[in-house]
Structure formats: structure tokens, C-alpha cells
Amino acid sequence: MAIASMGTTVLDCPDPRTLAAFYAAVLGWETAQDSDDDWVELEGPGGYNLAFQRSEGHRPPQWPGTEHGQQAHLDLDVPGDAREEAERQVLELGATLLQGDDGGRRSFRVYADPAGHPFCLCYPRPQDT
Structure with missing residues (x-):
């Protein structure tokens, strides 16, 4: 028996709304109604979700x-x-x-x-x- 099930994938970023808009355009997903300036969640088919969380001092990967x-x-x-x-x-x-x-x-x-x-x-x- 599984201990847990996979939930939302979350990316840290400096501007959640901007990054969510990018992925919404790429994937064709909709923004969840309860999103705010610090947490924006996209809702995809089959229950898949992708979220973006404000992270002050975010350093992008190299x-x-x-x-x-x-x-x-x-x-x-x-x-x-x-x-x-x-x-x-x-x-x-x-x-x-x-x-x-x-x-x-x-x-x-x-x-x-x-x-x-x-x-x-x-x-x-x-x-x-």
C-alpha cells in the first residue's frame, strides 16, 4: 500500500503570476481560482497541477x-x-x-x-x- 500519492509539482520563482502565465500558454492549462500573488496554481487534465511559489532571493539553476x-x-x-x-x-x-x-x-x-x-x-x- 502506498504511503502517499503524488500531489502538486511546485516551482519556486520571483514572480509566480508571470511564470504561471508562461506555463499556462505552453500547456493550455487554467489558473486556479484561489491563486494569489505568492502562490499561483495551474490545473491540468487528469488532476495534474503545477504551482508557482514566490521565493525572495530566487537563484535560477545553471x-x-x-x-x-x-x-x-x-x-x-x-x-x-x-x-x-x-x-x-x-x-x-x-x-x-x-x-x-x-x-x-x-x-x-x-x-x-x-x-x-x-x-x-x-x-x-x-x-x-
Whole structure:
């Protein structure tokens, strides 16, 4: 029997509303009604939630590297034929490309969100489909 069940994933950041707006646009999720300036929660399908908590003095992770290691990151799946459009959209929303897919040798690209958290857009390689 499980001791607990997985709840909300929470990212610390300097501005929860701004970072929540970024991920709401990326994921198409809605902001929970009880959100405030220090805690903003997005509600996704199947009971998944992603929250953003104000952290004064937030220091973004450095990727790659270990001095300010990433500690955690999000893998976001996109269809293989949509990866270029997905990249264009996340960059327009304020993401920064950290590492490409090495000419298609890897099935993901690494980005930083506007607060500096690493996340990956993952997609099947053509030989995987």
C-alpha cells in the first residue's frame, strides 16, 4: 500500500503570476481560482497541477553545471512534426534555448523558462514513430 500519492509539482520563482502565465500558454492549462500573488496554481487534465511559489532571493539553476544545479526539470511532450513550431512558440513566450537536439540525434531540446528553470520539449525521433 502506498504511503502517499503524488500531489502538486511546485516551482519556486520571483514572480509566480508571470511564470504561471508562461506555463499556462505552453500547456493550455487554467489558473486556479484561489491563486494569489505568492502562490499561483495551474490545473491540468487528469488532476495534474503545477504551482508557482514566490521565493525572495530566487537563484535560477545553471544548466549544465552543478554550482547552481537544476535540482528538477519538466519534460513536456510534443508531436515530432510539431517540434519546430513548439520551439518557436516557447521562445516567443520568453524561453531560452539551452541545448539543441544535436541535429536530431537526441529526442529533446533543453530550454530555460523565464525564471531560469530548465525544461525539455521531448518528441519521438523519426525512426521511433
